[in-house]
Amino acid sequence: MKFVQDNIWLILIALVSAVGLVWPSIARRFSGVPQVGVAEAVTLINRRDAVVLDVREQSEHDRGRIPGARLIPAAQLKTRLGELEKLKQRPIVVHCATGNRSQGAAVALKGAGFPEVFNLQGGLGAWQQAGMPVEKP
Numbered sequence: 141m142k143f144v145q146d147n148i149w150l151i152l153i154a155l156v157s158a159v160g161l162v163w164p165s166i167a168r169r170f171s172g173v174p175q176v177g178v179a180e181a182v183t184l185i186n187r188r189d190a191v192v193l194d195v196r197e198q199s200e201h202d203r204g205r206i207p208g209a210r211l212i213p214a215a216q217l218k219t220r221l222g223e224l225e226k227l228k229q230r231p232i233v234v235h236c237a238t239g240n241r242s243q244g245a246a247v248a249l250k251g252a253g254f255p256e257v258f259n260l261q262g263g264l265g266a267w268q269q270a271g272m273p274v275e276k277p
Contacts, residue, residue: 173246178270190231204274235260
């Protein structure tokens with residue numbers, strides 16, 4: 141008990157750090173947006189004509205993209221939703237570099253009434269690691 145009293149701040153910092161590390165994983169589970177791996181994304185693209193939405197910044201997009209991906213940076217998504225309206229009935233696979241920014245964008249799309257939105261787990265990094273093609277715009 142004395143140890144706890146003497147080190148309460150260290151214990152609290154450790155607890156807050158632990159929550160911070162697992163929070164993204166917990167938030168993803170309860171966001172209502174399914175995570176898909178590269179193989180599942182390819183299946184959605186090939187079999188269901190899924191739209192691939194890149195929410196990275198233009199400079200990242202210019203270094204390489206998933207073939208046919210549409211670019212709408214995450215910061216501009218809310219103001220540019222109209223560009224996706226005609227594609228609303230197709231599945232949308234959202235990606236960024238690692239899958240973190242795209243999670244927020246996917247949640248925003250789901251909230252805007254897009255029925256089938258998926259987040260590419262691991263983002264473009266996972267796509268490249270799986271040996272999938274990347275094109276330069």
